[in-house]
Amino acid sequence: MVAGVDGRAESLAAAGWAAREAVCKGRPLLLVHVWSRSPFSLVSVAANTAQRSEAERVLNAAADRIAGTCPGLRIETAQVEGPAVTALSRLADGSELLALGRRTKRGMAGLPGGSVARGVISRVKRPVALVRAGEGQERSAEVPRSRDVVLGIDLGHPCVEVIDFAFEEARLRRCGLHVVHVWGDPRPTEGEAQRIGPVEGGCREEERVGLLTAVLKVRRDEYPDVPVIESVRRGNKSSSLPRVADGAGLLVVGHRLGKQSHLGPHGSPTISAVMQHARCPVVVVPYS
Structure with a gap:
């Protein structure tokens, strides 16, 4: 460390x-x-x-x-x-x-x-x-156990490293894991439109719920003692994730290495938003 x-x-x-x-x-x-x-x-x-x-x-x-x-x-x-x-x-x-x-x-x-x-x-x-200032000031070596870990997951790139990190943190903290997928960001980029993921259509949200359950199944079986809540929400990731993580012990998000955006090579709107607005510690886990 x-x-x-x-x-x-x-x-x-x-x-x-x-x-x-x-x-x-x-x-x-x-x-x-x-x-x-x-x-x-x-x-x-x-x-x-x-x-x-x-x-x-x-x-x-x-x-x-x-x-x-x-x-x-x-x-x-x-x-x-x-x-x-x-x-x-x-x-x-x-x-x-x-x-x-x-x-x-x-x-x-x-x-x-x-x-x-x-x-x-x-x-x-x-x-x-x-x-942030104010976190990490407890008078004990123990990691706080009462507040859940929140994982923001991208079903277009459900990276194993990001998921594993969140499950392991929840296990170490002896707390629950809230896995959130936010979809419906306006104006998806060309790269996002080409991702392999849920198909468009009338059952889009239901399909995403099923895909999220399928993506997490193996890790849920490997971590039976970690209570997991799965959520699929329609909205903007940049504003939704900090709100969902309000009161959490930790927010885990993934960052795709080498990803370009209109803000530059390291200007992910989601990462920028959680850095600015999340009220709990944030861990950014890279993936390829």
Whole structure:
């Protein structure tokens, strides 16, 4: 498990969330601070020294905080030179999961309010957790058990990795899993229209209900202790998923690697919406 920390409340929340995940899964936790070397030779030595000193302070403070709530967890720290997207992407691909803080105010940059988080998600082949300030602050190493995991599923691409991740999280948390398929987004793209999935027609919603049940059957048999609720809703995914996940413990969504949209290579409207509006931690699971 890896968590990016920069001293802000969002990153500390992400580190706390990742720590509980690490305890639950029996993994160590690596706390990482990314900084950029000064390009100006006259001030580079002093500036770089100051950045290293600040990075050490931030990392030590985060490690001490986590050690107090997760005794016994093996915590490592590392300073890494930027650019942030490149450094974090490299670390993420070598880990089980990367956790980053998530700002919810539109237009704010930084770690990882918008551009950094989106850039990392667009590159990595491992799950990325996005955590708001206020989450991950429990005074216990236990992962919260009372709130369900919500999985947003695309029946056009029902990826095994995404489904497996959600079922396993629900099992670890000893909670229910609410699987939601939202359909009916206006103006589907040409690529979406060519997907293999439910046929159009008068029984379209009923067919989607049946397809969702069929897609989940194998995993439901493998996870008999995970209560599952299946929902098919007509609407817009970008607005529906954050509403469905309101009050949940975790929202899991998939991200198709290399997918292009009118917002750019990492500008999925659904991912953007859940980053902005979901009130619970979000895990973006990549698939091909």
